[in-house]
Amino acid sequence: MEKKDIKHIVKTFYNALEEGKILGRKCTKCGHVEFPPYLACNICGNLDTEWHEMSGKAVAMQIMAPSFGFSDKSFRDRVGDYCVGSVKPEESGELVTCFIGVSPGRVDELRGKIPFPVRPIIIQEDGYKMVFWELDE
């Protein structure tokens, strides 16, 4: 392997967010999308993946209010109301995330609607952007 064979994965993901694009890596064998992007496929074990722009279609699979002891208070100060839980993008696996703009008071109502549709929202952080999810109502 030479240096030129080592392409940026993490940096490419964050750079794409600056342009409003959300990237994963699609397995060239089974078609599973690794999101966020990794080198190889965690479903079939194939070692080759290629860049894939996420559709943005997703559903929330679990939702909880932020906890008193373990939530990040500075995050709430920056983004306002949010809840925590898990999201399942249509092309990839389920992962933990935050649902931005969702009041903790809505958890019981929303739990009854699982899986409910959400859409991505890109948030500016300190020197980089990150993707979270908001209700697609």
Place this chain on the structure above:
Amino acid sequence: MGYQVKLNPLKPLSRSVSIIGIGATPFMLTMDDPETDGLCEGELFGYAAVEAMKDAGITAKDVDFYIHAQAGPTWQSQVGTPNMHVANWFGMKGKGSCHHSEACCTGYVALEQAVSYVASGAYDIVLSGACDMSYSVAYPDRPAFMRRSGDDRMFRDTLNSIFPKDYTLESYAALDVHSEIWLDEYIHENGIADKIDDVLCVLARDSRRAAALNPLSLCNDTYDELAVKYKMKDADTFLRSKFNPFLGRYLRASHFEQRCDGAGAFIVCPTDMARRCTDHSVEILGIGHSCLEISTPRLEKYATETAYRQIRDLTGLTGADMDLFMANDFHMSSQFLAAEACEYLPENEGWKYAFESRTAFDGDRPVQTNGGRCQYGHAHGTSGIHDYYEVVKQMRGEMGPTQVKRPVNYAMVRGYGGGQNLTCAILKSNA
């Protein structure tokens, strides 16, 4: 719906391996007690190792190799090569050694590592041990007997350090959901939202009852005794009071780990050798192992189920065949969630067993009989060794007031931690 892990089958060991000796210091807040203030890593690991060798009836000359374990040696001890920092303390100067670290799963991986070394045929007698000083932390540039408080702020930074910084840490959700996301699903699947506080408070009371009777435990008073101290009616009143606030959505302060200092060690050798040198060795039938990074929702559930399936398929034994179950419950609900996932308790009934005190040390399906991480204490990488200590002592019938009612011939030890490793070991008494 969830993440289904498909692993290749676990294969039998090339030769059977057994534990022949075990040693453990008490779990302590060393710097808070004049009797223990100033104790440090080398001597604590040394005391545990010496006790384990004496328990096995061997000397340091008999040991071929030793394995050192610690969760976060840089955080706690400001060292980069921890096995060398204890190397001169227990008579093995010059012998081969190594170090490993898998956060709260370290002590469970310690057995897997030792078993692998012996099963491979490379060594006959291996010492595997751990020392963690998560409460009384070293300074970077002062002698080891001088300690400082490993306070909550330092610990939170440490927790964050187990989350991968490529994407997971930046989710702002991993730490918040981690301790309760499986419990949340379980509560709503079983319709017990109105009962779960009662269940967890009973579990805390029963676990504390065991811890208070255990001389190695951090806590030596029951919640009933604490209630008297605070002039309250009983343990239930105390456990629902402002002295036991909710830190999570369901879990109160008494349902989370208590950080402390301590060490432990064990000696393993081939089972045929073990049978010749002692009548109370404990055979390791195998150890399942699955890891899921912390961005995977309900990872504890899926990786536990996977590690359990591995060991079940290897041994033909199920959780129902076990006489004792250990869970590494650094959030207390893991006691019944893990026991259920490993078929030690019936599906969807784990919470009932806990609520009816059937999982207490004097119940009919005992779980975490030393009191567990929330009441016995949590010296992170060392806790797993203390769970194995408990199993070995229970199998020998040496646990005195917390000895379980029926003979412990088989035990299952579910290890958990390290952001996150899940192990599932089955141990069998050779007595």
